[in-house]
Amino acid sequence: MFDSYVFTEGSARNITEGEEVIGFQLETLITYYRGIPLSMVHDVELVVDGVDVPRDEIVISPNGTDWFTLDEATTVTTYRWEYGTPLHVRRLLPGGLPAGEHEITLRLKIRVAYIPVPFGGERTRLVTV
Amino acid sequence: MNQIKTAVSLYSLQDSYARGRMDLAGALAFVADTGAQGVELISDQMITGTPFPTDETVATWRTALDASGLQPVCNDIFINSTIYRNRTLRVPEQVELLKRDLDVSKRLGFDLVRLVSDTSAEVTEAALPYAEQIGVTMALEIHAGMSFQGSLTREWIEMMKRVQSERLGLVIDFGIFCDRHPRISTDYFRSIGLTPAVADKVNDLYEANGDTRRIFGTSFGHGMNFPEELTSLFRSPIDGEYAFFSTGYENTPLDVLDEYLPYTRHFHGKFYEMLPDGTEYSIDYPTILTRLNRLGYDGYIASEYEGNRFTPIDQPVDDQGQVRAHQAMLAAHLNDGK
Numbered sequence: 001m002f003d004s005y006v007f008t009e010g011s012a013r014n015i016t017e018g019e020e021v022i023g024f025q026l027e028t029l030i031t032y033y034r035g036i037p038l039s040m041v042h043d044v045e046l047v048v049d050g051v052d053v054p055r056d057e058i059v060i061s062p063n064g065t066d067w068f069t070l071d072e073a074t075t076v077t078t079y080r081w082e083y084g085t086p087l088h089v090r091r092l093l094p095g096g097l098p099a100g101e102h103e104i105t106l107r108l109k110i111r112v113a114y115i116p117v118p119f120g121g122e123r124t125r126l127v128t129v
Numbered sequence: 130m131n132q133i134k135t136a137v138s139l140y141s142l143q144d145s146y147a148r149g150r151m152d153l154a155g156a157l158a159f160v161a162d163t164g165a166q167g168v169e170l171i172s173d174q175m176i177t178g179t180p181f182p183t184d185e186t187v188a189t190w191r192t193a194l195d196a197s198g199l200q201p202v203c204n205d206i207f208i209n210s211t212i213y214r215n216r217t218l219r220v221p222e223q224v225e226l227l228k229r230d231l232d233v234s235k236r237l238g239f240d241l242v243r244l245v246s247d248t249s250a251e252v253t254e255a256a257l258p259y260a261e262q263i264g265v266t267m268a269l270e271i272h273a274g275m276s277f278q279g280s281l282t283r284e285w286i287e288m289m290k291r292v293q294s295e296r297l298g299l300v301i302d303f304g305i306f307c308d309r310h311p312r313i314s315t316d317y318f319r320s321i322g323l324t325p326a327v328a329d330k331v332n333d334l335y336e337a338n339g340d341t342r343r344i345f346g347t348s349f350g351h352g353m354n355f356p357e358e359l360t361s362l363f364r365s366p367i368d369g370e371y372a373f374f375s376t377g378y379e380n381t382p383l384d385v386l387d388e389y390l391p392y393t394r395h396f397h398g399k400f401y402e403m404l405p406d407g408t409e410y411s412i413d414y415p416t417i418l419t420r421l422n423r424l425g426y427d428g429y430i431a432s433e434y435e436g437n438r439f440t441p442i443d444q445p446v447d448d449q450g451q452v453r454a455h456q457a458m459l460a461a462h463l464n465d466g467k
Contacts, residue, residue, distance in 0.1 A: 001317075001438040005147065033143045033437075034173035039212050074214045083174045084147040113210045114247040114275075 002031035007106040007123035008086060014096030014129060021096035024129070027086035031108055031121040035083040038062050038076040040111050042118040044089055047105040053091050061088040097129045130467075131427035133418070135459045136160075136167030136202045137452055138397065139175060141434035144446040146175060151449075154193035159449065163456040167202035168194070169243075169395075169431040172233055180229040187236050194238065202429045203268075203300065203395050204239040206230035208248060223252045231256065231265045241266045241394055243300045246275040250288035257294060266296045268394045273304035274342060274377035277385060279350035289392065298394035301386075302433070307378040307411040310335040311401035317439040318371040327368040330359050331375050342376040351376035378411070383420050390424050398430040401439070403454035407461065414458055419466030432456060 011027035030036070044060060046053040059067045062081045067090065081087050089106065104127050109120035137160040145151040151159060153175050160168050172179045177186055194201060208226050210218040218226070227248075234242050244253065244267055253267055260267050269285050276282060289297045315328050334356075335341050346352040353373050363369060386393075402410040432455045440446045 004440070004442050029147055033140065034171055034207070035177075035179070036173070037209060037212050039214070040209065042214070077212050080178070082177055083143075084149075111211045111214070113208060114245050 001119075001121065003121040003123055005029035005031055006108055006121040007104075007125055009125065011086070012104060012125070012127040012129075015090065020094070022094065023090050023092045024097045025088055025090035026104070026106060027088055028106060028108060029086060030081060030083060030110070031119070032110055032112070033083065035080050035085075036110060036112070038068065038073050038079045038081055041073055041081065041087070042109040042111040042120070043107070044070060044109075045105075045107040046089070046091055047107075048091075048097070049102055057092050059090050059092060061090070064088050097127075099129055101126055101128050103127075131422070131425045133421060133426055133463055134167060134429045135165045135398075135456060135463070136169050136200070136429045136431035137163060137165045137456065138169035138171075138205070138431040138433045140169070140171055140205070141432055141452050142448050143174065144437045144448050153190065154196070157193050157197035157199060161197040161199055163453050164460055165199070165432070165456055167200040167429050167431070168197070169203045169205065169433075170201070170237065170239070171205040172230070172237060173207060176233070176237065180226075180233045182233065182236075190237055201238040202431060203241045203243050204234040204237060205243045205245070206234065207245050208252065220249070220251055220255065223249065224255045227252060227256045228259050231260055231263060231267075235263055235265055240264055241268060243395070244269045246270050246272040246279070247281050248285065249281070250285040253285065253297070254288055254292060257292065257296060260296045261294065266298055266394055268298040268300045270397070271299055271301045271305060271389075273302060273307065273379040273399075274351035276305045276350070276379055276381060280348045282350075299389060299392045300395045300397060301389065301393055302397040302399050303412050303414075303417065304377075304397075304399040304435070305379045305381040305385075306383065306413070306417060307340065307380055308413055309411045310341075310375055310378060311411045311435075311439070313402050313410075313436055313439040314371075314374060317441060318367060318374075320441040322365055322367045323371050324362060324364045324368050326362045327359070327364075327371060330362055331372055334359065335375060335378075335380075340376075340378060340380040341372070342379055345372065345376045383417065386420055386424060390421075390426060393426075393428070395428055396430045397433040398455065398459065399433045399435055400451070400455050401435050403451050403458065407454065407458050409455070409458065415462045415465050418459075418462045422464065422466040430459060432459070
């Protein structure tokens with residue numbers, strides 16, 4: 001349904017803060033047709049080279065500036081994830097992804113009032129760092 | 130003489146907008162160019178910062194709207210009752226969210242809002258004095274899968290009939306008039322692994338029973354009460370998902386229009402696939418337009434393209450071409466039955 005919007009092509013990269021590579025991140029559009037408060041993001045999952053990323057190593061940002069853990073995001077009703085605007089998904093990982101090719105899967109679920117179960121999409125891409 | 134008018138819902142152009150083929154001003158100019166006289170908005174979709182957009186954002190919308198010459202027909206709103214993972218918002222909390230969306234709709238120039246199916250009658254009635262005060266009509270969407278037979282819709286309609294306010298009404302979505310199951314849905318599910326025998330069986334059941342909601346559905350509306358002759362064919366989770374999805378279309382007799390047109394403020398001209406011969410694959414527009422003209426309808430029908438989500442992954446979405454074709458069909462049949 002909305003898989004085409006998941007995991008924007010070319011968006012995955014390592015992130016440097018000061019001198020240090022602190023993790024990697026990627027972007028996704030929403031698997032829906034309107035913007036929502038960030039708290040309605042029900043779940044975000046990452047799989048890297050066949051291994052599930054621990055939930056507490058994932059942080060998300062609706063604007064690229066302010067970041068929230070997934071637990072924190074459950075109460076974030078004051079920031080919106082706007083339609084047509086990427087959500088930034090980051091894995092905190094000292095050193096980031098090692099150089100080379102990686103298979104990354106992003107799964108996304110959101111929770112809306114009139115659809116009985118959370119729904120979303122997923123996408124796997126081969127990424128070269 | 131009554132005259133039906135046409136609009137385009139910007140829902141139709143969601144892919145063009147999300148992928149940057151069009152900005153909001155471009156979308157409005159496109160809608161005007163199709164020949165439509167009005168526009169329907171989803172403020173959550175294209176008005177940044179909803180329900181509290183800045184004055185500048187509102188002014189930008191109004192400038193583009195004025196430049197397009199389009200009438201602001203309807204704004205589609207939602208009540209985010211699931212903002213918290215661990216609980217559903219209580220009635221007074223939902224009323225406050227609804228009032229905010231009435232406010233933003235008014236600021237954007239609309240005096241009609243579409244309430245999404247399953248909006249509670251209690252919440253709506255509690256917000257009604259405010260809607261009357263600011264002059265905004267709240268109309269519940271009658272949507273396939275949750276239409277007249279659905280329990281929440283029935284409750285809402287009972288409330289509407291009891292209260293009798295000019296500020297309450299209905300928006301009927303043409304997806305309740307699907308003579309055929311949309312084949313683009315079948316093609317999409319086939320592209321992700323639908324078992325062909327399941328596709329055929331659902332199609333047969335839809336034809337034989339009028340639609341599949343009647344046999345799979347619950348008191349709420351859509352459902353998963355699949356008969357054994359269907360489940361015996363299931364080979365993957367996609368099969369059940371497809372069968373469930375098929376209950377999101379209905380083939381309702383047009384006679385419902387006789388009863389409900391007096392309450393109807395607006396129509397969603399739902400369409401799935403415009404064919405090269407200028408007809409819609411699932412919905413018989415000329416027959417519906419004939420009935421509406423005989424009943425004297427003189428409001429809007431807004432094109433609402435539903436093909437986006439059924440486009441196989443990474444294939445281009447021809448939303449603009451489909452909307453143009455739909456507007457051309459409406460124009461060709463607008464006076465049928467007169």
